Amino acid sequence: MNQPAPRYFALVPAAGVGARMGAASPKQYLPIGGKPMLRHTLDAFRSSPLIAHTFVVVSVDDPVIDTVVPPDGVTVLRCGGASRLESVRNGMWALENQLHAGDWVLVHDAARPGLNAELIEKLIRETGEHPVGGLLALPVVDTVKRAINDEVATLSRDGLWLAQTPQMFRFRLLADALEAATDPSTITDDASAVEALGLAPKLVEGHPRNLKVTLPSDIKIAEMYLAAAP
Numbered sequence: 001m002n003q004p005a006p007r008y009f010a011l012v013p014a015a016g017v018g019a020r021m022g023a024a025s026p027k028q029y030l031p032i033g034g035k036p037m038l039r040h041t042l043d044a045f046r047s048s049p050l051i052a053h054t055f056v057v058v059s060v061d062d063p064v065i066d067t068v069v070p071p072d073g074v075t076v077l078r079c080g081g082a083s084r085l086e087s088v089r090n091g092m093w094a095l096e097n098q099l100h101a102g103d104w105v106l107v108h109d110a111a112r113p114g115l116n117a118e119l120i121e122k123l124i125r126e127t128g129e130h131p132v133g134g135l136l137a138l139p140v141v142d143t144v145k146r147a148i149n150d151e152v153a154t155l156s157r158d159g160l161w162l163a164q165t166p167q168m169f170r171f172r173l174l175a176d177a178l179e180a181a182t183d184p185s186t187i188t189d190d191a192s193a194v195e196a197l198g199l200a201p202k203l204v205e206g207h208p209r210n211l212k213v214t215l216p217s218d219i220k221i222a223e224m225y226l227a228a229a230p
């Protein structure tokens with residue numbers, strides 16, 4: 001019997017406050033090249049023919065989202081939580097009756113506006129029908145130091161990667177993994193919730209343009225990449 005074609009949905013947590021950015025408003029609404037950061041992120045998914053629909057999770061009382069959300073292709077979920085883990089989990093709960101167990105969900109930080117259709121396509125193609133799922137990540141290229149108090153040590157970088165997003169998993173597996181996760185200080189991305197079940201997702205090489213805009217100095221870097229090619 002023919003399997004139904006896989007469906008791909010994007011889930012964008014955008015309920016953070018951007019404490020490290022230190023701006024007057026949440027960082028996802030700061031302009032990058034004249035356009036709100038979150039709009040760049042949502043437009044990346046709208047530009048991909050592979051994405052069936054995008055859901056964005058914001059705080060219950062977010063006053064800005066309605067001015068930023070594009071006219072089609074995106075649904076706003078006002079169910080953000082106190083941590084990224086809670087926001088993604090709340091978003092998944094909201095989708096329980098809309099998505100099928102085998103649908104793929106690509107969770108992507110609002111704060112990574114450099115994503116584009118090419119990277120989305122690469123992640124989906126290289127993850128394929130992987131039994132666990134996959135995520136974009138970058139191999140560590142620098143020497144890695146760990147400093148605790150006055151003690152400094154050099155760690156082996158063998159096998160070390162920096163996780164990016166999107167991180168894609170089938171709906172049921174991701175929902176169950178997030179449900180089982182309790183500690184936002186150790187479950188800092190979606191893959192770590194899945195790994196805590198004893199499963200190993202596939203790492204797909206991402207791109208520096210997909211940086212997480214975290215500090216004020218990141219804004220110019222993101223603008224440079226977005227000006228070079230959307």
Ligand SMILES: Nc1ccn([C@@H]2O[C@H](COP(=O)(O)OP(=O)(O)OP(=O)(O)O)[C@@H](O)[C@H]2O)c(=O)n1
Nearest residue numbers: 013014015016017018019020082083087110111
């Ligand atoms: N309670 C939270 C915290 C974070 N996020 C989202 O998770 C992504 C990654 O988080 P991060 O870059 O840390 O954003 P902030 O939490 O806003 O930043 P900071 O940690 O500096 O406060 C962002 O898109 C952010 O909006 C969220 O949806 N809900």
Ligand SMILES: C[C@](O)(CO)[C@H](O)COP(=O)(O)O
Nearest residue numbers: 084109163164165188189212
């Ligand atoms: C999900 C993530 O972007 C992967 O690198 C990262 O873990 C988010 O961390 P933050 O502390 O919420 O910025």
